[in-house]
Amino acid sequence: MVENQKPVYYGDYLELSKLLGTQNPKSLEAGDESHDETLFIIVHQVYELWFKQILHEMDSAIKIFEQPEIEERQLSTVNARLQRIIKIQHLLLTQLEVMETMTPMDFLEFRDLLIPASGFQSVQFREIEVKMGLHTGKRKSVDREYFVGRLSQKDRDRVEEVEKSSSLFDLLEKWLERIPFTNNPAFDFWAEYKVAVEKLMKADEDIIKKNLATLGPTQKEVQLDNLNATQKTFASLFDDKLHKELVASKKRRLSQKATLNGLFILLYRDEPILNMPYQILNSLMDIDENFTTWRYRHALMAHRLLGTKIGTGGSSGHHYLKMAAEHNQVYVDLFNLSTFLIPRRDLPKLPKEVLKTLNFYFNESE
Numbered sequence: 001m002v003e004n005q006k007p008v009y010y011g012d013y014l015e016l017s018k019l020l021g022t023q024n025p026k027s028l029e030a031g032d033e034s035h036d037e038t039l040f041i042i043v044h045q046v047y048e049l050w051f052k053q054i055l056h057e058m059d060s061a062i063k064i065f066e067q068p069e070i071e072e073r074q075l076s077t078v079n080a081r082l083q084r085i086i087k088i089q090h091l092l093l094t095q096l097e098v099m100e101t102m103t104p105m106d107f108l109e110f111r112d113l114l115i116p117a118s119g120f121q122s123v124q125f126r127e128i129e130v131k132m133g134l135h136t137g138k139r140k141s142v143d144r145e146y147f148v149g150r151l152s153q154k155d156r157d158r159v160e161e162v163e164k165s166s167s168l169f170d171l172l173e174k175w176l177e178r179i180p181f182t183n184n185p186a187f188d189f190w191a192e193y194k195v196a197v198e199k200l201m202k203a204d205e206d207i208i209k210k211n212l213a214t215l216g217p218t219q220k221e222v223q224l225d226n227l228n229a230t231q232k233t234f235a236s237l238f239d240d241k242l243h244k245e246l247v248a249s250k251k252r253r254l255s256q257k258a259t260l261n262g263l264f265i266l267l268y269r270d271e272p273i274l275n276m277p278y279q280i281l282n283s284l285m286d287i288d289e290n291f292t293t294w295r296y297r298h299a300l301m302a303h304r305l306l307g308t309k310i311g312t313g314g315s316s317g318h319h320y321l322k323m324a325a326e327h328n329q330v331y332v333d334l335f336n337l338s339t340f341l342i343p344r345r346d347l348p349k350l351p352k353e354v355l356k357t358l359n360f361y362f363n364e365s366e
Contacts, residue, residue, distance in 0.1 A: 026113040034109035036102045043099050044119075050088050051124035057081040057088075058131050058168065065171035075276040082283035089290035096297050100304065107305050119298075120150040123158055130162045132287070133169025133330045169253075169330055172284070176258035179265070179277070184354055190238065190260065192348035193267075197234050200342060201227070233339060237263075254333040263337050267347060271358035281334055288331045295325035 011017065023041045027034035061081045064074050119125075130136075136159075151159065182189050208223045215223065236242040237260065246252040254262065262281060269278035299321035329335075350358070 027110040036106040037110045039102060043095055048124055050092060054085050054088055054128055057085050062168055065175055079279050079283055086286050092294055096301055100301055104305050118150055123155040126159050127162050131167055133167040134328055135163055173254055173258045176261045179261040182264050187351050187354055196342055196346045196348060201231055252333055263340050266337050273358050284331050285334050288329055292325055292329055299325055
């Protein structure tokens with residue numbers, strides 16, 4: 001015990017009298033308390049507490065990525081923060097099951113007393129989305145309206161202030177651009193990779209041509225169109241002009257250099273020094289997927305409780321929530337890297353000097 005430290009009492013440390021005194025059902029104020037409103041309040045309060053912790057973890061990861069140089073040992077700290085967010089997200093998903101113990105009729109007992117309050121007004125969740133990389137300007141127009149239109153001026157100012165800083169997506173892109181392993185004067189990795197891809201494309205083309213006789217006209221056209229589309233997609237990896245066109249049309253977001261380096265990490269993730277960068281990319285995809293799942297589960301719950309009614313915040317209820325789940329992914333470019341993976345047996349062999357930079361070596365004790 002620290003010298004002269006006063007004894008700490010559990011309830012005082014957690015400020016339980018304050019925390020447990022914040023459940024004030026509107027139905028009780030109206031004179032006829034609805035039993036399930038307390039559940040509704042507590043579930044949403046717990047969400048906000050976990051959102052606070054997610055922001056705490058995210059801010060820590062952002063602070064590390066903001067450095068011009070990131071030490072390798074710090075990457076494990078970043079991934080630990082991201083893994084904790086993933087564990088919290090699992091709790092967020094299971095909380096929906098608790099909420100679903102409330103029936104539609106139970107909800108109707110107090111629903112109208114909440115208008116126009118809405119989950120749209122969770123400024124902490126808006127901060128999470130912005131810090132992940134989903135800035136207001138990158139949302140669909142109807143989504144932007146709900147994103148800022150339901151916030152108080154104070155909370156809107158708060159979100160706008162957050163948007164002035166670099167997001168985790170922005171910092172990840174810069175970090176990927178700095179990864180040095182594909183830039184080796186003694187070995188042109190991407191030239192070798194293109195040769196491997198061309199061989200695979202040629203093999204696919206030969207299979208299709210071999211089977212053309214057994215296919216109908218429509219099937220032939222589909223097979224050839226798919227092959228042509230795949231070839232163009234691979235070509236866009238190396239064509240700076242094509243890549244920029246895809247970025248301009250919002251079909252891609254990461255820079256070409258960041259995309260290529262991210263792909264290199266995925267292709268050679270078994271190499272020791274690339275294992276932690278791979279885990280970070282994987283963790284970010286997990287977080288993105290979990291929020292998408294949570295939004296979709298939320299949409300299903302809203303449909304179950306409200307049917308096709310308008311939500312308390314004035315949105316189209318589950319229709320809007322479903323749209324948000326489908327369009328608010330942040331790390332789509334990382335998911336899309338799987339398009340460019342090739343079998344391990346076809347990967348270009350890395351020369352010894354490159355492999356040395358990707359491995360850890362320990363001197364034998366004398």
